Amino acid sequence: MKKPVTIHDIAVMANVSPATVSRVLSNSDYPVSQELQDKIRQIAEEVNYIPNMLGKQLKKNESTTIGVIIPSIVNPFYSFVIFGIEEIARQNDHTVIICNSLNDPKLEEEYIRTIMEKQIKGLIISSISEDRTLLRNCINMGLNVVAIDQVLEEENVSQIKFDYRKGGYIGTKHLLEQGHTHIVYLTSKLDRPSRKSIYQGYVDAMEEAGLEPILEESNAGGLYTSVYDFDIGKRLARKILKSQSHPTAIFACNDMMAFGVINELSIQEISVPQDISVMGFDGIDFGLMIHPPLTTVKQPDYEMGKMACKLLFDKIKGDDIPSYDVVLQPSLIKRHSVKQYELTPGLS
Amino acid sequence: MKKPVTIHDIAVMANVSPATVSRVLSNSDYPVSQELQDKIRQIAEEVNYIPNMLGKQLKKNESTTIGVIIPSIVNPFYSFVIFGIEEIARQNDHTVIICNSLNDPKLEEEYIRTIMEKQIKGLIISSISEDRTLLRNCINMGLNVVAIDQVLEEENVSQIKFDYRKGGYIGTKHLLEQGHTHIVYLTSKLDRPSRKSIYQGYVDAMEEAGLEPILEESNAGGLYTSVYDFDIGKRLARKILKSQSHPTAIFACNDMMAFGVINELSIQEISVPQDISVMGFDGIDFGLMIHPPLTTVKQPDYEMGKMACKLLFDKIKGDDIPSYDVVLQPSLIKRHSVKQYELTPGLS
DNA sequence: TTGTACGCGTTATCAG
DNA sequence: CTGATAACGCGTACAA
Numbered sequence: 111m112k113k114p115v116t117i118h119d120i121a122v123m124a125n126v127s128p129a130t131v132s133r134v135l136s137n138s139d140y141p142v143s144q145e146l147q148d149k150i151r152q153i154a155e156e157v158n159y160i161p162n163m164l165g166k167q168l169k170k171n172e173s174t175t176i177g178v179i180i181p182s183i184v185n186p187f188y189s190f191v192i193f194g195i196e197e198i199a200r201q202n203d204h205t206v207i208i209c210n211s212l213n214d215p216k217l218e219e220e221y222i223r224t225i226m227e228k229q230i231k232g233l234i235i236s237s238i239s240e241d242r243t244l245l246r247n248c249i250n251m252g253l254n255v256v257a258i259d260q261v262l263e264e265e266n267v268s269q270i271k272f273d274y275r276k277g278g279y280i281g282t283k284h285l286l287e288q289g290h291t292h293i294v295y296l297t298s299k300l301d302r303p304s305r306k307s308i309y310q311g312y313v314d315a316m317e318e319a320g321l322e323p324i325l326e327e328s329n330a331g332g333l334y335t336s337v338y339d340f341d342i343g344k345r346l347a348r349k350i351l352k353s354q355s356h357p358t359a360i361f362a363c364n365d366m367m368a369f370g371v372i373n374e375l376s377i378q379e380i381s382v383p384q385d386i387s388v389m390g391f392d393g394i395d396f397g398l399m400i401h402p403p404l405t406t407v408k409q410p411d412y413e414m415g416k417m418a419c420k421l422l423f424d425k426i427k428g429d430d431i432p433s434y435d436v437v438l439q440p441s442l443i444k445r446h447s448v449k450q451y452e453l454t455p456g457l458s
Numbered sequence: 459m460k461k462p463v464t465i466h467d468i469a470v471m472a473n474v475s476p477a478t479v480s481r482v483l484s485n486s487d488y489p490v491s492q493e494l495q496d497k498i499r500q501i502a503e504e505v506n507y508i509p510n511m512l513g514k515q516l517k518k519n520e521s522t523t524i525g526v527i528i529p530s531i532v533n534p535f536y537s538f539v540i541f542g543i544e545e546i547a548r549q550n551d552h553t554v555i556i557c558n559s560l561n562d563p564k565l566e567e568e569y570i571r572t573i574m575e576k577q578i579k580g581l582i583i584s585s586i587s588e589d590r591t592l593l594r595n596c597i598n599m600g601l602n603v604v605a606i607d608q609v610l611e612e613e614n615v616s617q618i619k620f621d622y623r624k625g626g627y628i629g630t631k632h633l634l635e636q637g638h639t640h641i642v643y644l645t646s647k648l649d650r651p652s653r654k655s656i657y658q659g660y661v662d663a664m665e666e667a668g669l670e671p672i673l674e675e676s677n678a679g680g681l682y683t684s685v686y687d688f689d690i691g692k693r694l695a696r697k698i699l700k701s702q703s704h705p706t707a708i709f710a711c712n713d714m715m716a717f718g719v720i721n722e723l724s725i726q727e728i729s730v731p732q733d734i735s736v737m738g739f740d741g742i743d744f745g746l747m748i749h750p751p752l753t754t755v756k757q758p759d760y761e762m763g764k765m766a767c768k769l770l771f772d773k774i775k776g777d778d779i780p781s782y783d784v785v786l787q788p789s790l791i792k793r794h795s796v797k798q799y800e801l802t803p804g805l806s
Numbered sequence: 807t808t809g810t811a812c813g814c815g816t817t818a819t820c821a822g
Numbered sequence: 823c824t825g826a827t828a829a830c831g832c833g834t835a836c837a838a
Contacts, residue, residue: 114599114815116814116815116816117815117816117817118815118816126824126825127824127825127826128815128816128817128825128826129817129818129824129825129826129827130823130824130825132815132816132817132818133817133824136816136817138817140818140823141823141824142823142824143823143824146823146824158595160571160574160575160599161575161815161816162516162575162577162814162815162816163575163576163577163815163816164512164515164516164576164577164814164815164816165516165814165815165816165817165830166815166816166817167512167816167830168510168512168513168516168814168815168816168817168830168831168832169815169816169817169818169829169830170816170817170818170830171830174576175555175576182541183531183537183540183541183544184534184537184538184541186532186534186537189531189532189534189537190532192531192556193530193531193532193558196531196556196557196558205555205557205569205572205576206555206556207523207553207554207555207556208540208544208554208555208556209544209553210541210544221553223508224553226508227508227509227510227511228511228512228522228523228553229510229511229512247506251462251508336743336744337743337746340743340746340747366747369747370747373747373749376749395684395685395688396684396744396747398685398688399688399714399717399718399721399744399748400747400748400749401720401721401724401748401749462831464830464831464832465831465832465833466831466832474808474809475808475809475810476809476831476832476833477808477809477810477811477833477834478807478808478809480831480832480833480834481808481833481834484832484833486833486834488807488834489807489808490807490808491807491808494807494808509831509832510830510831510832511831511832512830512831512832513814513830513831513832513833514831514832514833515814515832516813516814516815516816516830516831516832517813517814517831517832517833517834518814518832518833519814
């Protein structure tokens with residue numbers, strides 16, 4: 111295991127100064143004679159020179175990696191977000207470090223600290239923490255931050271927002287347009303702004319139609335596996351079936367829960383959508399693999415990641431560009447888990 | 459955006475030398491009087507000192523990040539692998555950079571180079587490339603490598619293997635034991651050792667039972683999305699139904715394909731498992747969310763990631779420990795996509 | 807127990 | 823156009 115070769119080594123081999131080698135090998139625009147350029151490049155090639163980023167970054171105080179903090183990568187939604195992020199990062203010759211906060215503010219803080227220590231200049235975060243003092247500090251020290259998924263109202267952080275309320279609204283609206291009037295909304299704990307917004311959209315659409323919103327909320331808090339939401343869906347579905355309310359449609363706050371609902375209904379031999387219609391929220395690919403394929407509200411995950419990363423590089427490069435937010439719009443994916451009733455003439 | 463404070467700054471504030479500050483703040487075992495320790499720590503706290511890892515690493519030639527190269531994070535299997543990796547990495551105060559090779563040897567090479575430039579000492583890789591010269595070089599220069607998923611027969615790389623053949627064998631065996639004799643094996647292109655091995659296990663079990671193996675192979679090559687495999691499953695299912703072969707069971711080379719098969723069968727109103735049984739391979743969580751819940755062969759993804767990362771740290775720390783491989787065993791997850799025929803007395 | 811001085815690999819400044 | 827030299831922030835012989 112020999113020592114790696116440095117520009118100094120190459121310098122002595124080529125009988126030039128390390129400065130000249132640096133200028134050539136780092137593609138500086140500083141003028142160097144073609145003759146020396148060729149010579150140096152050839153030697154570098156021969157000895158398999160690999161530049162040391164640490165030295166470079168220490169000197170230039172720049173970084174070629176960005177940090178991403180999300181609750182958990184074991185969630186198709188975030189997988190796609192990261193996929194988008196990584197694509198843009200690669201185009202900008204940056205690499206991505208992934209941090210699963212597991213919905214734990216303590217872990218989140220630990221990761222932010224690590225990111226600062228590593229002199230990373232850019233962070234994309236879905237923050238779960240209430241306490242913003244650390245992040246505030248880091249921003250003041252030059253960290254560029256883009257928030258996704260969860261809003262993060264802080265000066266100088268850009269946000270990729272998503273119109274959750276509208277998502278809840280158009281999902282409900284679709285059910286109404288198909289003739290449903292007895293629609294219950296299923297959700298895991300309404301402890302995050304995003305979840306509240308979806309619910310709000312549902313409420314708005316219902317009230318607009320002069321109908322009574324019916325909420326079924328799970329009080330269980332914050333795990334992060336997909337099976338977990340699935341189970342919540344099953345449990346709430348059972349609860350609804352036992353109750354006296356007989357909805358014609360169920361709107362679940364995410365696709366996993368919707369899968370759970372459909373699963374439970376099919377076990378109890380209630381057919382979807384003939385007996386009860388089901389609407390999801392997220393638009394992950396698996397929705398089209400189940401039976402019936404899930405009608406759902408699409409939250410653009412991959413695009414969200416790409417946008418977030420582009421925005422981040424805008425911030426990192428142009429220090430004079432003002433922070434701006436982007437609000438992505440939901441769209442409806444019509445598949446086959448929602449039944450159309452006889453159109454009621456009164457509805458549009 | 460003020461300059462970050464360094465140990466030198468703290469040194470002047472405390473009227474001591476930078477060396478003393480370094481010794482205290484880096485928790486060196488070098489003796490420093492309690493008095494000074496307290497003083498220095500307090501000042502560091504007050505001024506919100508954040509150590510610069512770059513300087514530290516440049517000096518000590520150590521790294522606190524490991525690299526992971528996998529085909530695509532948008533694949534539940536790899537998501538879980540990474541989840542396991544990150545957990546162990548965190549326990550060892552390391553951070554993880556994710557590289558999606560997208561099954562492109564060119565990209566893979568690019569990432570390996572980047573990892574070397576960043577002076578990273580540990581790499582976990584599911585390599586797609588045929589050409590090992592670069593990796594060979596890196597290993598000689600001190601890179602520690604653990605291979606997962608795809609075998610990588612190189613001196614000094616440890617491997618987390620998985621007994622694919624056995625997986626194919628026990629999956630088939632289960633179908634045989636349930637009384638099936640007409641079993642067809644569905645697979646995407648047999649261009650990787652892992653896929654060949656599963657198929658081999660299937661063939662072994664069939665021949666052992668004196669039955670004819672039937673192979674249905676997709677010739678389409680290398681995309682990386684889940685929907686892709688799903689579609690292959692659907693297409694191959696259609697092909698089988700059109701053909702004169704009338705299998706009682708279908709064994710798919712991964713769960714996504716199995717989902718596709720089940721989906722296509724259910725669309726054509728062929729009921730699973732009453733008319734045709736389906737066996738998957740992977741054991742991802744979604745298998746239990748579909749109808750019927752998928753019987754499948756489990757490949758331990760999360761555990762694979764954890765093992766790989768532990769092995770990697772063994773290599774990084776103990777430079778005298780010999781490389782060793784770990785072979786993980788498959789297990790059968792019995793759910794409800796396989797029907798039991800009347801037991802044939804002749805079979806065990 | 808503390809301080810001095812140097813070097814890790816690189817780039818930027820300045821002088822030639 | 824090229825070279826010497828001084829940083830970047832930190833750890834560590836060696837000296838005191």
